[in-house]
Amino acid sequence: MNIYLKLIYGSLAVTIMFSSCSSSAPEAAADTPSPVTPxxxxxxxxxxxxxYVELSAVSAYLEKSFVKANINGYIEKANAGTGQKVGTGQNLFTLITKEARSIGNTVNKLDPGFRFSGISNIRAEQSGIIVQVNHQKGDYVQDGEALATISNRNSLVFLLDLPYELNQIIKQNGNLNVLLPDGTSLAGAVSGTMPAVDSLAQTQRYIIKVPSGKDIPEGLIAKVRLSKLSxxxxxxxxxxxxxxxxxxxxxxxxxxxxxxxxxxxxxxxxxxxxxxxxxxxxxxxxxxxxxxxxxxxxxxxxxxxx
Known part of the structure; x- marks a missing residue:
């Protein structure tokens, strides 16, 4: 008998609990404000x-001059180094002939009016940067042999390989912006183009002239922006x-x-x-x-x- 009473009381308790939950749920939902999305x-x-169309261009120095020996002889002094900036007329090499090196100043002692030295100074014909040195002090060189190579700083350009289907776009861009990797922007202009197209890539090379005041290494990859539509x-x-x-x-x-x-x-x-x-x-x-x-x-x- 006690078991049946316990079951009845348990059932009533569960029923009352569920009824109370169901009656309080709408009130809780009504009290909750709806969120507002900003x-x-x-x-x-x-x-x-x-x-814009953004393409890559590579820096290059179009003009290079060669410092050459004008006599057969030995390099007595060398004032040229790779990466060195030089000016027009600057002395780079001093050569001495084989005969002058052998007999020294003996001829001048015998006859002071002869003024024999056998020494020749080689100077830079233009200002620029020495990009290659072929000989050092003590080397024997022949007449006409290249001693060093100088890049003309005023011949700095960027070479742009433009897909041929965009050749009409570059004609609409009189002035171009050349963006360097360090964030520097240079004003450029098309100064020429190569009369040939790469058979595989179907690109034509354009020469973009930029101001020569900034020292830019050769082979630097920059970005060129072409206005496509405005x-x-x-x-x-x-x-x-x-x-x-x-x-x-x-x-x-x-x-x-x-x-x-x-x-x-x-x-x-x-x-x-x-x-x-x-x-x-x-x-x-x-x-x-x-x-x-x-x-x-x-x-x-x-x-x-x-």
Whole structure:
């Protein structure tokens, strides 16, 4: 009998517990405020957008001069070193003939008016940087043999291998910006082109002349930006306001029609840069509001998709 009473009391307790929970649940839900998702609102603006093509260009010195021996003899002095900057007329090598080295000043002692020395000074014909030294002090050289090579500092250019299908674009760019790896930007201009196309890469080499005031090593890879397309009065929105599907062949924006409802508007995208995107169509008014960015919370607005 006690067992049956315990079962009955247990059943009543469970029933009362569930009934109390079910009755208090709506009150708790009613007291909980619904979260609000913050939304940033943006408007359409007008801006000038330009689409660029970025290519690599390599620095080079087109003009190199060779310092050559003008007699047969030995190098008595060498004032040239690789990487050394030299000026026009600077003495780089001193040569002495084999005969003068053998007999020394004996001839002048016999006849002071003869003035025999057998010494020749070799000077730089132009200013620049010595990029190669072929001989050192004590070497025997022959007349016409190259002693050193000097790169003309004023002949600095950048060589751009441009795909042939872009040859019309470079004609539209009178002035070019050459961006060095250290962030320095140089103003350049096309000074010439090679009359041949690489048969494999189908690229044509262009010569870009830049100011010669900066010391730039040969073989440095820089970036050249070519203006491909420019829209001076473009209708733009922030990039975060223009949404896309997974294949990025359909684009849209969320346009607010009131404070709690946004509609999906398909758009045609044009030029874009790091922060903005051009909207070619449809045309929005200055007062139209679009959603720019959402918080990570769940969106609470009502979307009416068209």
């Amino acid at each position: 939304v940033q609102i943006t408007h359409v603006g007008d801006s000038s957008l330009t689409e 829209h001076p009065n473009a209708q733009v929105l922030p990039k975060s306001a223009v949404l896309a599907n997974e294949t990025e062949d359909e684009f849209w924006v969320m346009k607010l029609i009131n404070d709690s409802t946004a509609i999906k508007v398909n758009v045609k995208k044009g030029i874009e840069n790091s922060g903005t995107t051009e909207v070619l169509s449809p045309k929005f008014s200055k007062t139209d509001r679009t959603m720019n960015a959402l918080a990570n919370n769940e969106l609470q607005l009502i979307f009416a998709f068209l």
